[in-house]
Amino acid sequence: MQSQEDANRAAFIEEAHDLLAELETALLELEAQPDDRDLVARVFRAMHTIKGSGAMFGFDDIAHFTHDVETVFDRVRNGEVPVTRQLLDLTLASRDHIARLLHCAVSDEAPDLAHAAAITASLRALVPVAGTVADAPPHDADGGECPAEPEAPCPPCTRTWRVRFRPTPSIFFSGANPLSLLDELRELGGAQVFPHFSEVPGLDELQPELCHLWWDVLLSSESDEAALRDVFLFVEDDADIDIRLVDDARIVDDAAYKRLGEILIERGDVSADDLHRVLDEQRPLGRLLTDAGVVPPERVDAALAEQQAVRTIRQSRDKESTAREDSGASIRVAASKLDFLVDLVGELVIVQAQLSQAAHLRSDPGLLGLVEELERLSDELRDTTLGIRMLPIGTTFSKFRRLVRDLSAELGKDVELVTLGGETELDKTVIERLGDPLVHCLRNSLDHGVESPDVRAAAGKPRTGTVTLSAAHAGGEVLITIADDGAGIDPVRVLEIARTRGVIAPDVELPAREAIELIFAPGFSTAEKVTSVSGRGVGMDVVKRSIEALRGRIELDSTVGEGTSLTIRLPLTLAIxxxxxxxxxGESYVIPLNHVEECAEHATPSSADGRQRIINLRGEIVPYIRLRELFSSSGPAPTIEQVVVVDAQGSRFGLVVDCVVGEHQTVIKSLGRIYKDVPGISGATIKGDGSMALILDVPGLVQLAVDQPPRAQRVPAASHGGGA
Structure with a gap:
């Protein structure tokens, strides 16, 4: 059984990987916007959390290494160290080393201490030699420099903060030490710590594993609120933390600090009734000032209005912050549990279909009503479960920025990655299996597509090339496009290489569009020499197989001198x-409903020759395909057939069938290795009576019918009526 310590370490490792992804994203954005202070704060917070959590759960090597990187970025945050390419390179290398340390912690491998020392030394070399962080020129409350003369000593621009740190009794269980946090506060400036013992029970009731104390800290420091909150960053869920600013010791802002009466009531030194009785005997400050002739009444009214306005704004901001926190609440669930839930929902859908069919055979109104209610609940459960599996594809896009950055530097090219449609959602299983194919495609765009800066300049193009990675919904599919403005693919050169490598026969001639698709052939490569990026003939054929395994397909379009566009079409989900x-x-088939536009009746033609015909559908010419002929089905055709009009590859086609049965909630089952490459078929499903129906791949089916000669090979009709 897993111990609590092991569970905590596993939770830290999982959280650390998320933080490293966030760190990498922030660093790459910071490269484009080096003056963005919010991005600098994001980087600092990510590293501070990794350091604090690492120390809490026993990852001392990670905590020590991250501390050095955090120190440098603290100088960046204070404006003492500029954001440069060298700094970002070293910080990205630090991020990779932290990831390596996490791997070593899991695999018990020895970390590369020399590499860590080299990174740390390089980072320290970027810090100005003239003193430490404490020697840095102080700043005023607004972040600007103090208005003192350069020759004169600049007085410290300190601010006074009141920090209330009230940990939950169970804070020790998470490995946190409140005293260490108080010591860290003391390091920020002069601090007065006031412990509160009111909740400490007697010895007979004392539980030593619980924390019964809480503290008020009055801190005078040059640090801002963000620095104070960073101290408590990794115990925010285990403590009530309130940080208030005191700008002037003589006049305390009512909205920023508790009044004396409130503090006394909190401590139980006075009751609320006694306090109000005494306050009723005194006059408000504004009336005292106006009666003394110190200030006119209208100025007091203006000040009161300002006070109320500030209170209202702050209350509104607090409510918005609370709403954001509530809306962002989430729970982490293991992927295996989610997959198991989807499998159970799939089985439930099958049982529901079987129950529905049995109820219709009995014609029992009461039973039919229950079945309809079960069907509604089943549909909602299915949609909700599949919705949980949907993730924005931008989670995958973000990691490609680093790939493009490093690879363009390795190739000596200037390339900018533009991402669009990152909010487009896709099944998590599809996203997980999509990473490697997209990496291959991007590497090919950078290596073979985008030219070097000098070549681009000679061709009249900008020296910086652009690779666009975009995603969008199209019906029940997601289109992922990788487009570059590079040299494009020359079909003549592709044909020459294909003949040389034996991909096609020497005397074969192909149209330009078919020629460029030869890059998907196994062993094909246009690279003139083998490099660390390409040239071994492995890549695009693997990409095509990987996409087809996801029931997707690839479309390629290229213009010489202008660029190449590669579009991947993927289903939204692989489950239901x-x-x-x-x-x-006599056989059942299922057409995915997202392809279906309408159904119509059609008289069976007397002539059986030809494979594709044309019908006039309300004045529109629509080509149709008779599935009987395509599948070589036996038996007489009905007198009146039906046409299912589908959208395939942007065009309308008709699929002529014997009969349309109706909608069917389809749980997709794979066909196995023997039948997985049957053209026009993407899978199978189990019907309500326990028999099997094949799921049609509509775009592949249309392409198969278009490519075949009239009496060429047909898809054999599978005998699947008897069972799964």
Whole structure:
């Protein structure tokens, strides 16, 4: 059984990977916006959290290494060290080393201490030699320099803060030490610590593993509120932390600091009734001032209005902050549990279909009503479960910025990555299996597509190339496009290389569009020499197989001298879809409902020759395909057939079937290795009566019909009516 310590370490490792991803994203954004102080704060917070949590859970090597990096970025945050390419390179290298330390902690491998020392030394070399952080020129409350003369000593611009630190009794269970946090506060400036013992029980009731104390700290420091909150960053969930600013010891802002009466009531030194009785005997400050002739009444009214306005604004801001925190609440669930839940929902859908069919056979109104309610709940449960699996594809896009940055530097090219549609959602399983194919495609765009700066300048292009990675919904699919403004693919050169490598016969001639698709052939490569990036003939064929394994497909478009565009079409989910069940030759098939536009009746033609025909559908010419002929189905065709009009590859096609049965909630099952490459078929499903129906791949089916000669090979009709 896993111990609590092991569980805490596992939780830290998982959280650290998320923080490292956030750190990398912030650093890459900081490279484009080096003056953005919010990005600098994001970097600092990520490293501070890694350091604090690492020390808490026993990852001392990570805590010590991260402390050095954090120290440098603290100087950046104070404006003492500029954001440069060298600093970002070293910080990214530090991020990679922290990831390596996490791997070593799991695998018990020895970390590379020499590499860590080299990074640390390089980082320290960027820090000005003239003193430490404490020697830095102080700043005023607004972040600007103090208005003192350069020759004169600048007085410290300190601010006074009141910090209330009230940990939960169980804070020790998370490994935190409140005294260490108080010591860290003392390091920021002069501090007066006031412990509160009112909640400490007697010895007979005392539980030593619980924290019964809480503290008020009056701190005079040059640090801002963010620095104070950073001290408590990794115990925010285990403590009530209130930080208030005191600008002047004589006049305390009512909205920023508790009044004397409130403090006395909190401590139990006076009751609320006694306090109000005494206050009723005194006059407000404003009336005292006006009666003494010190200030006119209208000025007091203006000051009171300002006070009320500030209170209202602060209350509104607090409410918005609370709402944001509530809306961002989440819980981390293991992917295996989610996959198991989806499998259970799939089985529930099948049972619900079987129950629905049995209820219709009995014609029992009461039972039919219950079945309809079960179907509604089943649909909602299915949609909710699949919605949980949906993630924004931007989570995958973000890691490619680092890839493009490092690879363009390695190749000596200037390349900018533009990402669009990162909010587009896709099934988590698809996203996980999409990473490697996208890496291959991006590497090819940078290596083979985008030219070197000098070549681009000679061609009249900007020296910096652009690679655009975008995603968008299109019906029940997600389109992911990788486009570059590079040299494009020359079909003549591709044909020459294909003949040389034996991919095609020497005498074969192909149209330009088919020629460029030869890059997906196994072993094909246009690289003139083998490098660390390309040239071994492994890549695009693997990409195509990986995408097809996800029931997707790749479309390639390229213009010589202008660039290349590669579009990947993927289904939204790999688990459950809505389908339209049809009959062809006595066999059941399911057409994904996202492709279906309408259904119409169609008289069976007397002539059986030809594979593709045209019908007039309300004045629109629509080509159609008879699935009986395409599948070589036996048995007589009905007198009146039905046409299912589908959208495939941006065009409308008709699929002529014997009969349309109706909508079918389809749980997708794979066909296994033997049948997985059958053209026009993407999977199978189990019907309510326990028999099997094949799921049609509509775009592949249309392409198969277009490519085949009239009497060429047909897709054999599978005998699947008897069971799964």
């Amino acid at each position: 879809i809505d389908g339209l069940q049809v009959l062809v030759g």
